[in-house]
Amino acid sequence: MIDHTHDPAAESWVGSARDHPAFPVQNLPLGVFTPAGSTDPRIGTAIGDEVLDLRAIAALLSAELAAPLGEPRLNALFxxxxxxxxxxxxALFTLLTNAAHTQVIRPHLHHADDCTLLLPFAIGDYTDFYVGIHHARAVGALFRPDNPLLPNYHHVPIGYHARASSVQASGASVTRPNGQTLPPGEATPIFGPTRRLDYELELGLWIAGRNPLGTxxxxxxxxxxxxxxxxxxxWSARDVQAWEYQPLGPFLAKNFATTVSPWVVTREALAPFRCPPSPRAEGEPQPLPYLRDPADAADGMIxxxxxxxxxxxxxxEAGTAPHVLSRSTAGAAxxxxxxxxxxxxxxxxxNLAPGDLLGTGTLSGPDPAGAGSLLELTKGGREPITLPGGETRTFLExxxxxxLRGTARREGYRTIGFSACTGTILPAPLA
Known part of the structure; x- marks a missing residue:
């Protein structure tokens, strides 16, 4: 799948794309935006510091693409x-690298800072998995030091059906949820704001195409x-989760908010960054036959x-730069x-449908510096983190x-990136 669109020497006539850390012409992510002064969602692609309105240039593309590009979400296109x-x-690569198209395309470019980025799909279903093995081990060790991973972990990709209606695009605020919790040493739960609000560093997979029910x-x-x-x-309310998760698993501790980065980095753009999965440790069982494939074993990770x-x-308020909590690599996690x-x-x-969302689960690295949640970073809240300026955190306030930030980098190819995935915590409503 590596082709001329991945050529590191290719340059766009859009000046800001030439040295852009996330959106050079080799990326061309897809998303939904509204330009300044408009409330009309339309499909676009990010190129440098600009957003190209694809609905406006649909006449330059194939008839097959015209109708899907006129939609307010990406479902029909996918x-x-x-x-x-x-x-x-x-087609987009040609239009944005061949300067002969400059005069036709330039009027349909909007400065990204003037645009509002929206949720890219109408999400029918959302499933969250638990594939981050270092996270699973670290969290399991907090509760089961002698047996961090349950016996089924190496055999079955663990997941649960999450809530699609509360998925939101980056930039939207997150209201601290109320819920039932059981205070330490008490026999009766209380109801009120979560005191252990956490994040989970994950990748989201956007589904394309459709398989009929039963297939x-x-x-x-x-x-x-x-x-x-x-x-x-x-986002996770750890104290709510601890009280409610047995015997059926996550519910109100997870369904109050999920935030996604708004630009969809296509699998075509990510082709140069495919890599083999990490080998399983000696003695660990191999996947069952229906989960094995030579090609996937060769380069099934990114x-x-x-x-x-x-x-x-x-x-x-003080103008202090954000503090880096952790760094990790998705493929190795x-x-x-x-x-x-x-x-x-x-x-x-x-049956999976276009625009369905699959979360990977928390992608932590093998050491504490790569932890993908505060639950891990603070050892369950026992070891607070000290921030610049002297503030401390065990969980989010x-x-x-x-x-969250993400970058795909490989020698010999142009680095591409994801848009940021950001949320600000607001106080809980009165209980």
Whole structure:
């Protein structure tokens, strides 16, 4: 899948794209935006510091693309065959690298700072997995020191059905949730604001295409169902979760908010950054046959550098730069590949539709510096983090702003990135 659109020497006539750290012409992510002074959502692509209105240039593209590009969300576009979306990438690459198209395209470029980025899909369903093995081990050790991973972890990609209605685009605030918690040493729960609000550093997989109900997706075809990726923060109320999760698992502790980065970095753009999965440790069971494929074993992961930053209200007031909480790499953190998630999800005949969202689960590194949640960083709240200026945190406080960043980097290719995934914590409503 590596082709001329990945050529590191290719340059756009859009000046800001030439040295852009996230959106050179080799990226061309897709999203939904409204220009300044408009409330009319339209599909666009990011190029440098600009956003190109694709609805406005649909006449320059194929007839197959015209109708989907006129929609206010990406669902119809991601319902098309992969060949159509690849043709769109090729066409955009030509229009933005060949200066002969400058006069036709330039009027439809909008400065990104003047645009409002929206949720890219109408999300029908959202599933959150638990594939970050270092996170699973670290959290498991907090509660089961002698047996951090449960016996099924190496056999089945663990996941649960999450809440699609509360998924929001980066920049939207997150209201601290109320919920039931059981105070230490008490026998009766109380109701009120969570005191252990946390983030989870994840990737989101956006589904393309559709499989009929009752028709599994084989592992050899699963990557065809992944239209693109985003950053994902599955906010968590840890004290609510501790009280409610047994015996059925996450519920109100997770469904109050999930934040995603608004630009969809397509799997086509990420082709140079594919890598093999980390080998399983000696003695660990191999996946069952329906989850094994030679091609997936060769390059089924994507190497994405991840970073988490925290900025408190006091830091903003003082003009202090956000504090880096952790750094990790997605490919090395995942115990199951994206294709294995799609195949397992559909193995019982479950039907996935364009715009469905799959979260990977928290992607922590193997050491504490790569922890993807405060639960890990503070050892369950026992070891507070000291921030610039002397503030401390065990979990998130009102006014805190949490940002996820992601970058794909490989020698010999142009670095591309994800838009930031940011949310600011607001106080809980009166209980």
């Amino acid at each position: 319902a098309l065959p992969f060949a159509a979306r690849l043709a769109l990438r090729y 599994p997706v084989p592992i050899s075809e699963a990557w065809e169902r992944i239209g693109g990726l985003c950053l994902l923060n599955d 190497a994405i550098e991840l970073e988490v930053l925290l900025e408190t209200a006091a830091m903003r 995942m115990h199951w590949t994206p294709a294995q998630l799609v195949t397992h999800h559909t193995s019982n005949g479950c 009102d006014g805190d702003r949490l940002t």
